[in-house]
Amino acid sequence: MGAITFSIEKRLKGALGRAGILTTPHGVVRTPAFVPVGTLATVKSITPEEVKALGAQIVLANTYHLYLQPGEAIMAKAGGVGKFMHYSGPTMTDSGGFQVFSLGFARGHGITKVLKEEKAHVQRDEAASEHSKLVRVDEDGVTFLSHIDGSTHRFTPERSIEMQENIGADIIFAFDECTSPLLSREKMEASLARTHRWAQRSFDAHTRKDQALFGIVQGGRYPDLRKQSAEYIASIDFDGFGIGGSFDKEDMTTIVGLVNKILPEEKPRHMLGIGEIEDLFEGVEQGIDLFDCAHPTRIARNGTILTAHGKRDILKAEHREKFEPIEEGCGCYTCTNYTKAYLHHLFKAKELLGYRLATIHNLYFIVHLVDAMRAAIIDDSFFDFKKEFLAIYQAG
């Protein structure tokens, strides 16, 4: 080790949760923490200074997207993503493995990585392993057609690591395959075995010791495969771990708990791409230290505002004359300065400021919520906090 250190400050009694401190070359992250997603070296619509100001401690960017534009060479010349985007805090990059899914099977199937009950009846295994024309997976790696211009590109574990070293984040991830939640058992097994081989190759390819490398646990919705994956990935000396892949909404908690019971507790665990309110509580309880998720920023741009009383669609006419903050008592920049009526107007008019203000609020909300979970672990009130918060949130 060396790039990062992780220490546990307090454990959650009766569960796997913990409050910790993660130290990176660019600063400290108090965990559990929510990591805003800045795919293209920008958290869409807001500045890095605003990201910091709203309370975020670390940002995650994406290798596939940065590789396509502006290109890893630019990142390297700039002195790394952080410097390039003028963000001085800790950073991490995803390996591009998620794009195997998002540009592959997910495309055109209307399927997201977390499968909800209502959708479970649709074509469970039917064509579930097919990828779109943009992605082709083989043993050695993945061939992508650029979603931008259709040109062909090749990712292997070695290339992913090389690119991530050029991009230069503090924490990087092994190259994996994020599979569809509809994938059959048989195909899941094959994919998992390959992801394991890719994990070892990623580990072997990693040379920059000022960057931490996290291995990724897969296994879909199969508990035994998840267990097997956790054991295998834990056997490699990664600096930390990501839990990736797809889940059935109902048993995500169980699977995360099962995995975290196996992963070494002295290393940080990152839940990839999870960020709905209920899921964050479950994840923290089950021992997750970091979460990244595009959800809060994306729904913000689409007009959905997170509040303690549930989600609100700012586009609805009911907000037209509400000259009050989105959320009473919220300390974010948006709520302390602007009204629902104003945001409603901005969204109706498709004014850029609306997207900014909504993004600032949603990120503030979710970052502070996870911070509050941390505080609750420390003062032994996590379960009460969870119960009370969710009761109000889910009541709408």
Add this chain to the structure above:
RNA sequence: GCGUCGGUGGCGGAGCGGUCAAUCGCACUUGACUGUAAAUCAAGCGCCCUUGUGGCUACGCAGGUUCAAAUCCUGCCCGACGCA
């Protein structure tokens, strides 16, 4: 006063004898969004119901022609422009 063009659903604007309850855009309503191809996408949008190759009322108003009219004819009302 004469002439020309035009009056279509909340708005703009198609249609110009049947397949039109009426293309399309906007607006509006609802829903989705979980390691970001997303400032995006989907559905609905005359009224009624036993929800259907269902009924009813509709394309300025009133008549007429036709098996059939938003679409053709006549009159009236209204608007724009031109000429007096």
